[in-house]
Amino acid sequence: MTDSKAPARPPQVTMAGWVTVVGSLFMLVNVFGVVSRLRSLDTRENVTDALSRDPLKGTGIDLEQALSLMHGTALVAGATAAAAAILGWFVLQRNHHARVALSVIALPLFFSGLVAGGFVSSMIAVSVVILWGRPARDWFNGVTPPERPQRVAPPEQGDAPWQAPTPPPEQGPRAFEGFGSKPVEQPGPVAQRPTPGAGRPREVVQACAFTWAMCGTAVLGLLMVLVGFALSPELVKEVYESDSRFAESDISLSALRTAAIVVSIVFALWSVAAMVVAWFAFRGAGWARILLIVSAAVAAAFSLATAISSPPMLVVTGVAVFTVVRLTQPPSVAWFAEKDRERREARR
Incomplete structure (x- = not known):
């Protein structure tokens, strides 16, 4: 179909x-x-x-x-x-x-x-x-869909050599200035229309969409954990008593609660920051692409390490690896390079 x-x-x-x-x-x-x-x-x-x-x-x-x-x-x-x-x-x-x-x-x-x-x-x-x-x-x-009109940028020096237009043939004797007919005006140089930039690659759209979806899910889940800790203090106690490893490691209940809250806040802020960086990458910022690749690579390594005790974390690993791969493919690299070149030329 x-x-x-x-x-x-x-x-x-x-x-x-x-x-x-x-x-x-x-x-x-x-x-x-x-x-x-x-x-x-x-x-x-x-x-x-x-x-x-x-x-x-x-x-x-x-x-x-x-x-x-x-x-x-x-x-x-x-x-x-x-x-x-x-x-x-x-x-x-x-x-x-x-x-x-x-x-x-x-x-x-x-x-x-x-x-x-x-x-x-x-x-x-x-x-x-x-x-x-x-x-x-x-x-x-x-x-x-109907195409939007392209904005024509002013010609820049050094883009292309300008060729003077061929003057029209004269039909009779040239009139002296001030007498006879008005001389024919020569047309000025014609500005060349720039080639419109390529559209946003599918690879960039997919990488940003996956980042927003996964990070949004993580933020919501972590907020639910924090709310659960605030409304039900017994929740940490149940987790502590259900796993014998905590008792064997001599970790106190208060220390476990503090660590869980701190880790939840850190990962929530990380997810929010990744969503913001993905938005700048979606707009074509090269620095955002680099930061998003680094963030996804760290997330892939961390989730893969924790997947031994929590197999669902492999989903996070897959999404992170997918994001890194899509942002490093040639269409994405070329598009970000073109966006950076356009910004440098606009600042001149």
Whole structure:
């Protein structure tokens, strides 16, 4: 269902498609984690506590029924997430049926995704809505958007040698100045129109979109951790008592709480800074590209090191490596170099 003569893909579609693919894979990993921990003692205690309080109190649902319901919902979430990842890829290839099918499963994916957190499924639902915006509709229908008029820059010295125009042939004797007909005015030099710069490469759009999606998810998760620490001081105590390694290392409960808060704040600020740097890189700033590559490389190394104890961190590793690769590919390098050259010439 693709067309080689189709217009260029809008950035909105690129961002929505890749957010759908990456978000679905991330959600799939979360669902596997939920299912693996569903019958654990901690989960059973949490579900029992939730059933004993409003609004679930008095509904008549017992522990086994609640666990079975969560298991079924997790299976639906996993199936829809896997389908959304595949459909999101075909949406990027301008497949009309994939867009319709993705819109159909968006609603069950959103509600079933609540069992795995809810934020990722919300991002996917928003991305599906973006796929029905006007730029996306025009692209799927093969409609080329009207081009914006290019601003003509004044000619600069040394750009190209100027050739004087050929004077028109004279039809009779040249009139003396002040007598007879007015002499024919010679046309002035014609300014050459500069070649418009190349558009933003797809590699840059994808790298920035992945950075915004992953960092936004990280910021929201870390804020939820900080709010949980503030509203439920017993949360740190439960984590401390559930892992024997803390007791063996002689780390006090207060030290663990302080370290968790500091680490959460540092990573949240890092994520926000990466999102800001990605915006400058999206605008063509070369320094932002370098900083974003360094940030993604550090994130890839850190997440890979922590993936031994937390396998879902491999998603962060994949996104970080993808960002580094896309920003170091020739189209990205050439585009940033062109942007830097334009800025230097504008300051002259």
